[in-house]
Amino acid sequence: MxxxxxxxxxxxxxxxxxxxxxxxxxxxxxxxxxxxxxxxxxxxxxxxxxxxxxxxxxxxxxxxTTHLTENDLEELLGAKARGKSEEFIRQTFQGIFYTNEELVFLDDLWAGIRCMDAPMKQSIAIAAILRSAVKRQPRGLFTVAGDPERYKDGRRDLKLTLREHFIEQVGCYNSAVFSNGKRNxxxxxxxxxxxxxxxxxxxxxxYVPLADDNCYMKRYHFLEGLACYWQDKEIMTTSKVRKITKPFTxxxxxxxxxxxxxxxxxxxxxxxxxxxxxxxxxxxxxxxxxxxxxxxxxxxxxxxxxxxxxxxxxxxxxxxxxxxxxxxxx
Ligand SMILES: C[S@@+](CC[C@H](N)C(=O)[O-])C[C@H]1O[C@@H](n2cnc3c(N)ncnc32)[C@H](O)[C@@H]1O
The missing domain is CATH 3.40.50.150 (Vaccinia Virus protein VP39)
Structure with missing residues (x-):
């Protein structure tokens, strides 16, 4: 938006x-x-x-200069097999935006991201899962609960699982990396x-919103949480879709x-x-x-x-x- x-x-x-x-x-x-x-x-x-x-x-x-290599990807996706795990997403978002299997995938992926020691590589992995999370949502927003399996309109983005999207998006982010010779x-x-x-x-x-649905946090709260695994984020207890409290601007x-x-x-x-x-x-x-x-x-x-x-x-x-x-x- x-x-x-x-x-x-x-x-x-x-x-x-x-x-x-x-x-x-x-x-x-x-x-x-x-x-x-x-x-x-x-x-x-x-x-x-x-x-x-x-x-x-x-x-x-x-x-x-940094890319996420095949090896990095294997390590990332293999974290669960090495005994690393997280559970916050499956416990908090059950039945809301994704299938149970996908919620588990997000937790496991984050367990893998925590094991990576290069912040730049972590940022590529997180960017890729953010974009995957948007593509796998029917309207690219997080305002309405309901898993994507409900929508059968034939769109490729809804057919691919989060895991398939993620692997594709890592490729996209890798190919966006270039040096312009400056320290950015x-x-x-x-x-x-x-x-x-x-x-x-x-x-x-x-902008001053013309309508309530103009609010970034209302639409993208899941991405904001996913970017940092909800660290220091306050979830509104009354929210059906587990929104994060809107920061003042x-x-x-x-x-x-x-x-x-x-x-x-x-x-x-x-x-x-x-x-x-x-x-x-x-x-x-x-x-x-x-x-x-x-x-x-x-x-x-x-x-x-x-x-x-x-x-x-x-x-x-x-x-x-x-x-x-x-x-x-x-
Ligand atoms: C209109 S969007 C920017 C869009 C961007 N130029 C683009 O092309 O994608 C406004 C952004 O301002 C950020 N924002 C709002 N208040 C802010 C503040 N006080 N300081 C820094 N960023 C703020 C929001 O998080 C949002 O991402």
């Missing part, structure tokens, strides 16, 4: 004219914009408040704790968003500021432009029409919006 994947060619075109060597992707999400920057041979600092985006960018952005990093934390000092800061914060509320943008622009005022925004969001373009002008003498807006899909099949939920890149320089 909110991925800029389809807008990458446009973002690339607009940013190609701006001189910069180092860049902070302050709200990295899926990591696709960081990956664009990496491909542009920039030094990339990728950050997100949640754990699962930071695993994705460790595997693909910070990682310049990935962190997980609040944007207001991110170090300053890079030439350009790309900001794609969450000032960008998601009308009464705190404006002030949050002001603090954001002030924090990174010495860098070129690039804000991704869209016409269906609050605050509006005019307010954001004014705010950025407090810290930057030149503010330009680039615009593109874009159709968003909100993660389900209803045509009515498709939305045509104007996408903006608001760029503050000097």
């Amino acid at each position: 909110g991925s800029k994947f389809k807008l990458l060619p446009w973002i690339h075109e607009v940013l190609s004219d701006i001189p910069f060597e180092s860049v902070t992707d302050a709200f990295s999400g899926s990591g696709v914009v960081s990956y664009l920057f990496k491909s542009m041979r920039k030094q990339v600092f990728s950050n997100d408040a949640l754990a699962f985006p930071s695993v994705l960018s460790t595997a693909t952005i910070a990682n310049n 990093t990935s962190t997980s934390g609040d944007v207001f704790d991110v170090l300053v000092g890079n030439d350009l800061v790309y900001m794609d914060p969450p 000032p960008f998601a509320y009308r009464h705190t968003a404006l002030d949050a943008f002001d603090r954001l622009f002030r924090k990174f005022a010495d860098s070129t500021l690039v804000l991704s925004y869209s016409s269906n969001a609050y605050p509006d373009l005019g307010s954001l432009r004014k705010l950025m002008q407090r810290y930057k003498s030149s503010v330009d807006v680039f615009e593109k029409t874009h159709r968003y899909h909100f993660g389900n099949h209803e045509a009515s939920k498709r939305n045509l919006v104007q996408e903006y890149l608001i760029i503050g320089t000097s």
Whole structure:
């Protein structure tokens, strides 16, 4: 949700004219914009408040050289046979998103991940299981309980087991690894704790939700837990799908968003500021432009029409919006 994947060619075109060597992707999400920057041979600092985006960018952005070999994969999948085991997932999610066999697979896989001593290899394994977990869900979301066997619509992604997906996804992540000759990093934390000092800061914060189902945690709580085996995560006791408590972010509320943008622009005022925004969001373009002008003498807006899909099949939920890149320089 909110991925800029389809807008990458446009973002690339607009940013190609701006001189910069180092860049902070302050709200990295899926990591696709960081990956664009990496491909542009920039030094990339990728950050997100949640754990699962930071695993994705460790595997693909910070990682310049490490692959998961056949041997690693064998070790990983053989952990159970060596007496290593975990049980949290099968105990917590029985009958919710996957078959019992698959829940056991996830526990066993995590037991294997704990045995690996290279964090970069761990990140590839976790990234691969995150993507597998999404593909094996009928709508790629974790809002409704029900195992995937119920859906018989012939889609390959629903026919493959989690284990089959995982092996395939390890191959995909391996083939995404490349070096751009720079030391790139990935962190997980609040944007207001991110170090300053890079030439350009790309900001794609969450929007004030127009509807309740716009919330990342509601849709992706299972991925957030799976990325860290629910370490330090609080599961809501009243939730049928075992949601994690939503972390507070000032960008998601009308009464705190404006002030949050002001603090954001002030924090990174010495860098070129690039804000991704869209016409269906609050605050509006005019307010954001004014705010950025407090810290930057030149503010330009680039615009593109874009159709968003909100993660389900209803045509009515498709939305045509104007996408903006608001760029503050000097
Ligand atoms: C719109 S998404 C970013 C999408 C990303 N550009 C992409 O193309 O996939 C916003 C991200 O901001 C993160 N986030 C929300 N509040 C944050 C905060 N205070 N500090 C850092 N990240 C935050 C969310 O976890 C989410 O991944």
